Amino acid sequence: MYIWQSRPVQIVVGVAVVKRGRVLAAYRPDPDGGWEFPGGKVEPGETEEQAAVREIREELDLEIKVGESLGPAVDISERYRLHVYRASIVAGDPVLREHAELRWFAPAELDEADWLIPDRPFVRRLRELL
Numbered sequence: 001m002y003i004w005q006s007r008p009v010q011i012v013v014g015v016a017v018v019k020r021g022r023v024l025a026a027y028r029p030d031p032d033g034g035w036e037f038p039g040g041k042v043e044p045g046e047t048e049e050q051a052a053v054r055e056i057r058e059e060l061d062l063e064i065k066v067g068e069s070l071g072p073a074v075d076i077s078e079r080y081r082l083h084v085y086r087a088s089i090v091a092g093d094p095v096l097r098e099h100a101e102l103r104w105f106a107p108a109e110l111d112e113a114d115w116l117i118p119d120r121p122f123v124r125r126l127r128e129l130l
């Protein structure tokens with residue numbers, strides 16, 4: 001008998017680091033790139049919060065405190081789903097390691113930026129909070 005099992009959906013955690021009313025975004029340099037929240041895939045055995053702390057340490061050399069969720073997770077594809085959290089800096093300054101560019105966005109600048117499509121509901125929510 002052949003049993004078809006779909007692969008589980010994996011969560012990608014994005015982190016909206018906020019400092020003095022501005023949010024840190026990173027530019028993903030793929031052909032279909034755009035602005036995104038730094039972060040990455042949650043690994044087995046990890047909570048989303050732990051993944052957020054690990055990814056931000058790896059990608060930006062920053063220590064953060066993870067805060068509230070910016071809304072329900074959004075499908076990226078059949079396999080991945082994005083969930084974004086707000087965070088504040090505990091120590092360090094962001095270091096550019098993996099992205100093409102880092103930028104601190106003021107609330108009024110958020111709407112003009114070319115965000116990856118799954119990120120857009122989180123950007124709208126963030127705009128209400130900043």
Ligand SMILES: Nc1nc2c([nH]c(=O)n2[C@H]2C[C@H](O)[C@@H](COP(=O)(O)OP(=O)(O)OP(=O)(O)O)O2)c(=O)[nH]1
Nearest residue numbers: 012013014036037038039040041076082116118119
């Ligand atoms: N990190 C991040 N990924 C996002 C966002 N929005 C969005 O659609 N994505 C997509 C892009 C990628 O296809 C996927 C996340 O992959 P990633 O490359 O950041 O994950 P990772 O660091 O764990 O990478 P890897 O080691 O598995 O290659 O989610 C976002 O705001 N942040």
